[in-house]
Structure formats: structure tokens, C-alpha cells
Amino acid sequence: MKSIMISKRHKVFNLSIILIPWFSLFLIGKHSFKRYSLAGVFIVLFEIINHLYGHRRKWWKFYDKRRSFFKDELPFNVGALYAFFHVAT
DSSP states (O other), X not given: OHHHHHXXXXXXXXXXXXXXXXXXXXXXXXXXXXHHHHHHHHHHHXXXXXXXXXXXXXXXXXXXXXXOIIIIIHHHHHHHHHHHHXXXX
């Protein structure tokens, strides 16, 4: 029962990490968003490929032994895109 609760909190935490910072995109402006969106998408695709290749080469592992891309690694990729938009503007 406790592991189920931790899993639910983990999902809520990851979703909040993804969703809350994205609300600041409304402050960036349409021109800046269009200007940097292609580079941001390229970074996300590169990071996804990097994660898949890294797992194949066993560069890193998660301690809880789960292999869920959406639960464990996607927040890092989305965070990289978010950071790129805010550093670039």
C-alpha cells in the first residue's frame, strides 16, 4: 500500500514539474516563441535519442528499477526545452 502511495506522489510531482513552469511561456511573447521553438524541439529529440542510446549502453540506471520513459525521463527532456526557451529570451 505504501509503495502505491509513493508512486502516486511521484506522478503528481513529475506532472507538476512539467506543467507549472510552462505557464510562464505566456510571458515570453509570440515572436520569441516562434524564433526558438525549432531549436527547442531539436534539443528534445536529441535528448530522447541520448536517453535511449544511454540505456542501451548502460550509462545510467534508475534506482527503483522501473523503466518507464514517461514517468522517469520525460520530465528531464521537457525541462531542457523549458530551460532553453528561458535562457534564449
